[in-house]
Amino acid sequence: MKTLTIQVTVNGEAFCKTVGVNMTLLEFLREELHLTGTKLGCNEGECGACTVLVDGKPVNSCLMLAVEADGAEIFTVEGLAKDGTLHPLQEAFIEAGAVQCGFCTPGMLMSAKALLDKYPKPTAQQIRKELEGNICRCTGYDRIVKAIILASEMNKEG
Ligand code: FES
Ligand code: FES
The missing domain is CATH 1.10.150.120 ([2Fe-2S]-binding domain)
Structure with missing residues (x-):
């Protein structure tokens, strides 16, 4: 399968990873980075369970490819609490x-x-x-x- 290397910042941490070109951003977050707070619901853009912020905008991560997020700043639910204090x-x-x-x-x-x-x-x-x-x-x-x-x-x- 064709792969590409992407660089993203997730909750303030920089990552450089090689991913399949058809991997969704949701799969990338859950399976590559083990950030399982973001949920897989419908997998077709209808439920919003997979919402994360990409460059400050809410997106359904099940509909975005990981390679499309190259260079982006991503914020997930794991990034909300700071030093053990809830947002x-x-x-x-x-x-x-x-x-x-x-x-x-x-x-x-x-x-x-x-x-x-x-x-x-x-x-x-x-x-x-x-x-x-x-x-x-x-x-x-x-x-x-x-x-x-x-x-x-x-x-x-x-
Ligand atoms: S999993 Fe339902 S919108 Fe993404
Ligand atoms: S779907 Fe159960 S709390 Fe919202």
């Missing part, structure tokens, strides 16, 4: 009871991170709109919206 979004998800089975949570958190980077004080309507690509089968979304508003009120995003 405000993670704290808020716990506090608001926005996690049930948890399968959607990594993708939700990364979409929510991108959302708060764009709208530091979002309305419930903005949150619902920006997160429409992330499916949750458990919570009914209200607690997720509440959690993101709570995180925005903590006013220490970053």
